[in-house]
Amino acid sequence: MKAAVVVFPGSNREGDMARALTLATGRQPAMLWHADHELPAGTDLVVLPGGFSYGDYLRCGAIAGRAAIMDAVRAHAARGGLVLGVCNGFQILCESGLLPGVLMRNANLRFVCRMQHLRVERNDAAFTRHYARGQIIEVCIAHGEGNYEADDATIERLEGEGLVAFRYCDSAGNVGGDANPNGSRNDIAGIYSDGRNVLGLMPHPENLIDPLVGGTDGRALFESLASAA
Amino acid sequence: MKARVLVTLKSGILDPQGKAIEGALKSLGVEGVASVRQGKVFDVELAGADANAAKAQLQTACEKLLANTVIENYQIDV
Numbered sequence: 001m002k003a004a005v006v007v008f009p010g011s012n013r014e015g016d017m018a019r020a021l022t023l024a025t026g027r028q029p030a031m032l033w034h035a036d037h038e039l040p041a042g043t044d045l046v047v048l049p050g051g052f053s054y055g056d057y058l059r060c061g062a063i064a065g066r067a068a069i070m071d072a073v074r075a076h077a078a079r080g081g082l083v084l085g086v087c088n089g090f091q092i093l094c095e096s097g098l099l100p101g102v103l104m105r106n107a108n109l110r111f112v113c114r115m116q117h118l119r120v121e122r123n124d125a126a127f128t129r130h131y132a133r134g135q136i137i138e139v140c141i142a143h144g145e146g147n148y149e150a151d152d153a154t155i156e157r158l159e160g161e162g163l164v165a166f167r168y169c170d171s172a173g174n175v176g177g178d179a180n181p182n183g184s185r186n187d188i189a190g191i192y193s194d195g196r197n198v199l200g201l202m203p204h205p206e207n208l209i210d211p212l213v214g215g216t217d218g219r220a221l222f223e224s225l226a227s228a229a
Numbered sequence: 230m231k232a233r234v235l236v237t238l239k240s241g242i243l244d245p246q247g248k249a250i251e252g253a254l255k256s257l258g259v260e261g262v263a264s265v266r267q268g269k270v271f272d273v274e275l276a277g278a279d280a281n282a283a284k285a286q287l288q289t290a291c292e293k294l295l296a297n298t299v300i301e302n303y304q305i306d307v
Contacts, residue, residue: 058294058295059297062294062297063294066293066294095297100299101299102297102299102300104242104243104245104300105245105246106245107243107245108245109245109246109249147245149242149243149299149300150299151299183243183245
């Protein structure tokens with residue numbers, strides 16, 4: 001598994017992401033700059049990390065979504081290559097057209113930073129094979145704009161085609177109510193592209209890989225990726 | 230040439246910021262406010278002098294960057 005992490009001005013989770021990838025794959029990811037035009041030859045996985053690219057100016061992820069490197073990322077995805085976007089990376093994927101919909105301001109207008117349970121909706125994607133289907137995992141969230149919104153037809157398509165990757169839930173797996181931290185439609189925490197080779201999610205699995213910091217429920221995502229290529 | 234681009238949320242899209250401003254206006258005693266929706270204004274200076282060309286350029290700018298047409302409408306005034 002050859003991974004590459006794209007760093008934009010204002011990214012701040014690239015170090016955590018590189019650590020999680022290194023731990024799972026046994027090799028350090030390439031670190032790419034937003035102004036690069038090419039991915040290193042043989043790249044299997046491109047990761048867009050969290051942060052505040054371009055200071056969240058205009059809209060979260062809007063300017064990063066149009067950065068030079070994104071043409072190479074789009075071409076990689078079109079070839080069936082794996083792309084993972086976490087938090088601001090998810091916002092960038094939506095703004096770049098790689099995933100449908102948009103992440104709006106949290107419904108309660110608060111930046112939410114806390115532990116959060118998620119339900120793994122399917123475990124037959126390259127990102128989730130090391131989880132069980134329907135498994136409840138606990139990871140962390142830290143965002144002000146994670147309220148997933150799309151038109152009704154898009155939501156219907158995501159649900160109908162099994163493209164919802166993770167849903168916010170409580171520790172027992174119940175969705176809705178207080179278990180939804182940001183007002184996301186259908187409690188959506190993460191979605192796949194049509195080919196399920198692109199995943200965007202708001203929570204941070206890369207921060208839950210070490211018992212020292214409160215849990216290891218994020219590790220299986222990286223182990224799944226490590227065994228995918 | 231100067232132009233102004235207005236970007237507003239489509240109707241039906243929840244606008245939590247607009248709601249918060251609406252609530253703040255009410256709590257300040259500003260009466261008669263039925264609802265508030267927040268948008269963005271871009272004042273753009275263009276090199277050319279042709280209004281139609283300017284409109285076309287700004288439409289490209291809106292489609293490519295200034296507006297997210299999933300949730301936003303735009304209006305161009307040249």
